[in-house]
Amino acid sequence: AAGVIQSPRHLIKEKRETATLKCYPIPRHDTVYWYQQGPGQDPQFLISFYEKMQSDKGSIPDRFSAQQFSDYHSELNMSSLELGDSALYFCASSPGLTNTEAFFGQGTRLTVV
């Protein structure tokens, strides 16, 4: 069965650079969530989209932006990267109904040096 695809799997950037993370949800899933997980931490909600519109916003820095495109894939854009942005970034998708599971991708490991 198709799963959530994230790319790239690993990314190394220098401070003050920009990064773009991509997420391809499971087909026919119209909701996408983005999470950030620091070392030894629980996943922190960043932002979500439903039917290409922003649904919820969490602890996402102003330096980050995201959008969901017409084909439902989503991109997380991160600018002016800081060392503290080093983390695992997960994308999840769901069919958009309240009581349905959210399925996560394998994550993108971002290292800022």
Added chain:
Amino acid sequence: SQQGEEDPQALSIQEGENATMNCSYKTSINNLQWYRQNSGRGLVHLILIRSNEREKHSGRLRVTLDTSKKSSSLLITASRAADTASYFCATFIAGGTSYGKLTFGQGTILTVHP
């Protein structure tokens, strides 16, 4: 503040024993979901329990939900070394203009010794 808090933070058991992890949350929820994560890997969905359900089973997993106490538990029976992982509960809350989001607890690190 954390919506979900889990205990214990770490649990170490022998193969064949049962493992119980608890999760508490603060506000009303639509559902509660449990996930497993192997070190540095993705989050694997285990089970979803709706707010109007009290117990749910899936294989060796049993989840309970007590909305009056705002708590849930995950029981893994007859544990195996391959169950070694971090386990997270996540509450799903939707309402108002929000279509809903999952908020994770701090997780329990389970180690199953062969």
